[in-house]
Amino acid sequence: MNAMTELGLYRNLDEMAPWNDRLQVLEVIGVTDEAPDVRTFTFRSDNQTWFRYKPGQFVTLELPAEPAPVMRTYTLSSSPSRPFSIAVTVKAQAGSVGTRWMFDHLKPGVRIKAYGPSGDFSLHQHPAAKYLFVSAGSGITPMMSMLRWLNDCAPWTDVAFVNCARRPEEIIFRKELELLGTHMPGLSLGFMIEERSSREGWFGHMGRIDAVRLPLLSPDFREREVFCCGPDPFMRAVRGMLESSGFDMSRYHQESFAAPAVEEVPAPFSTPGGDSETVPDAVLPVRFALSDVDADCLSGQTVLQTARASGVRIPAACEFGLCGTCKVRKLSGEVEMSHNGGILDHEIDDGFILACCSKPLSAIEVEA
Template sequence: MTDPGLYRHLDEMAPWNDRLQVLEVIGIADEAPDVKTFTFRSDNQTWFRYKPGQFITLELPVGDEPIMRTYTLSSSPSRPFSISVTVKAQPGSLGTRWMLDHLKRGDHIRAYGPSGDFSHHDHPAAKYLFISAGSGVTPMMSMLRWFNDCAPWTDVAFVNCARRPEEIIFRKELELLGSRMPGLSLGFLIEERSSRESWFGHMGRIDAVRLPLLAPDFREREVFCCGPEPFMRAVRDMLQAAGFDMAQYHQESFAAPVAEPLPTPSADNAGEGKVEPTLPVRFAFSDIDGQCVSGQTVLQTARASGVRIPAACEFGLCGTCKVMKLSGEVEMSHNGGILDHEIDEGFILACCSRPLSAIAIEA
């Protein structure tokens, strides 16, 4: 029996708060081989406020210590009572494989976010080109679903690349949207034929010859690209060679930049007996006092002190390690994982904040 308490108007509900509520699995759907969509609702009847294309971080109870994995939302905020992630298990994947094998309806899981700035809402344009490969289709699907609900006349060229026809994620829904959205043009590109189903469309890898066939006016469009790093690099190089205005190019990537090794605590410096300078860090909720070696982050200090702060990307993108700074000063160099108003309120990202003085945080 459906719970009558679920029937509430949006203005009777508060937005979801990732620090107070967890997610409940309410639906699981197969999309392609080793690809599933998991749909969640809040465990406290709240609604979800986010931009199409943003991501969340899930805390997965895989082993003795939970692991953090970041997934783009494939759902649209135009349908705010639930959110969905569509995940694909790669060879050697740990978190995603656990989700496919163990997560079931009724399970509860902690999540953080939403975060990210890969959204058409931040780049309004007359015409768009979405280029994706593999599970990189998920942010494109979020944006396209929003267009379908809110602005179905929008001019969108949607190009999706896959290895085989059966690996095209959301293919049936995309073809249905193609018949309903007058401004949508679909272009599928596969690398090899399959014995499971016939294929009469484009074949090969996207290049300077095939792109104009799929989107003849690509130079006039705002381009969003998501997929494996080599795929995005090839698309970016191709557009640059074609004279495309790269200010109109946007890509989603969770790859960490190359970082220089950070210093670690030591009793002396190169055998000279020099003690490394430290700064005190107070973890208020844990009632623990730590010492931060010069150059270390708040997150590294927390781990050395036995304090757990959830973290996923660890380079200032996902926002999972956001904590309130109670006192003191830090130097923070992030990659979009925190908003200006959150910084003004006193929040920091522990993974990319280095103390400049004694500090205290809520952790």
């Protein structure tokens, strides 16, 4: 009998269940160098499940770095059209604890915990006849996920793919993109670099993307659904160019893991004398069922803050309701939850909350 068959690796998709981030972990099955200080890590489930997600979504990895584990969020560069594995492509920035740990320790066979997938930065959310994917540096990863999906499922789609990098050798996925350009009749590629390199010649666009260069890279950009990802200054520049050109900004979408700016103002209440004062602190009991811990939640605290103060561990990454890592089931009681897309309506209907952005309105019990 074939060794692969003996290992049980041949299973049809309809014989497998979708990956469950609460029950299974990821196993590294491949590590690929993509560019200087850029690697792709490919994973499979440790329990032969398949991966269901939208191209452009992200996962949160729990990395057992020392002295304490760290949570890091990475966009998937793989495509859900190939559901037996997932991949993240990461750049090791100077001083980055999480990414440097991955470079030093993630080898085939290593297993890590992950949460997700999450996020709504996907062409599936905004179907269109024509797309413009514009990215810089490692911001190319969600664009690559979406382009790989299109190549597998709709290769005739009209896509203008623009990527900016510092030097030619730093263009991530360049060889694959050029190959896709020969297979996808509707794909146009536009690369732009900031400086020449001694390692290879360059005869393409140079400089930084601006109001003059954008129309050269995508002459009909005003007719396209635009997806943008990269460093914050880059995304601000692209957004500003589109706004000044009269582009319909309802068709502009950008990926960002930064918390939205929110100014919180203490709610006043009227005393019997008519004066307004700050609402006094109230204490509400919180029961963490799996940990067998009873705690007190002060007024204004979230379930996550209460858990940490009580020594109960709930995994969390972004901490503003985007990544979905801190999702827990609420068993009883009421909360006020203000999230940023990290939880789906049907999950809320099933009793789940995001601990990072849920504040108790009564005594509650959660499954943590």
